[in-house]
Amino acid sequence: MSASAAAASPGLRFSSSTPRSALLHRPLRRRLPSVRCSIAATPSARAPPELVESILSKVKGTDRGVLLPEDGHQEVADVALQLGKYCIDEPVKSPLIFGEWEVVYCSVPTSPGGLYRTPLGRLIFKTDEMVQVVEAPDIIRNKVSFSVFGLDGAVSLKGKLNVLDSKWIQVIFEAPELKVGSLGFQYGGESEVKLEITYVDEKIRLGKGSRGSLFVFLRRG
DSSP states (O other): OOOOOBOOOOOTTOOOSSTTOBSSOEEOOOOOOOOOOOOOOOOOOOOOHHHHHHHHHHHTTSTTTTTOOHHHHHHHHHHHHHHHTTOOSSGGGOGGGOEEEEEEEESSTTTTTGGGGSHHHHHHOEEEEEEEEEETTTEEEEEEEEEETTEEEEEEEEEEEEEOSSSEEEEEEOOOEEEETTEEEEOSOOEEEEEEEEEEOSSEEEEEETTOOEEEEEEOO
C-alpha cells in the first residue's frame, strides 16, 4: 500500500514522508492518459511453493519489515529476485492482480503509512492492518487501520489505475480521508504512485516502487 496506503503502495500508494499518504505516494505533477487494466486471462507461471512460503516466513512477525535487521532485508530481497524469474508475462493484464491484499512487508518502513510508521509515529499509532483492494477494471483502495489513545482510526485512499507497460502501473489518488473515532475529514490533494509488479499468483504479489521499495502483499480471503 508509497500507505506510505493506506493506507499508497503499492505501493500502489504505499510511500511517503508525510502523513498525507497511507501507502506509497508523492505529490502529483502531471496526469497520464487513463489506460484501463485488461482482465484477460493470462497463462500461469507458478513458482515453487517453497519459494512462496520462504518469503512469507521471512517477513512473518516483523511488523511488516520494521523489526528485520539489514541481513534479513537482504534475504527477503534475494527470495523476491528468485520469484521474479517466475513472473507471468504482462502481469498488469492478469486477473490475478484483483482482490483484497494485506501489506505484510516493505523494505522501507515509512513507505506504507508515511509518518504513521516512523519510530515516533509507531509509538503513538498502533497499526492494526494495512490493506489494498484492487477492483476491476481500474480502482484501487488503500487503508491503514490503527488505534491511538484508545480510539480506532484509519487513513483511506481511493485511486484510479493506469497501465504504463507490461509490468508498471501508475495510480492517481484522491485526497486521503482520515477517521479517528467518530470524526472524519479529507486533507491534502491528489497524489500519484508508480509500481512495478514483479510477481503475482493466487497467494502473493510482489511489487517494487519507483524509488526501489520492495513490497510483499498477501491475498486475503
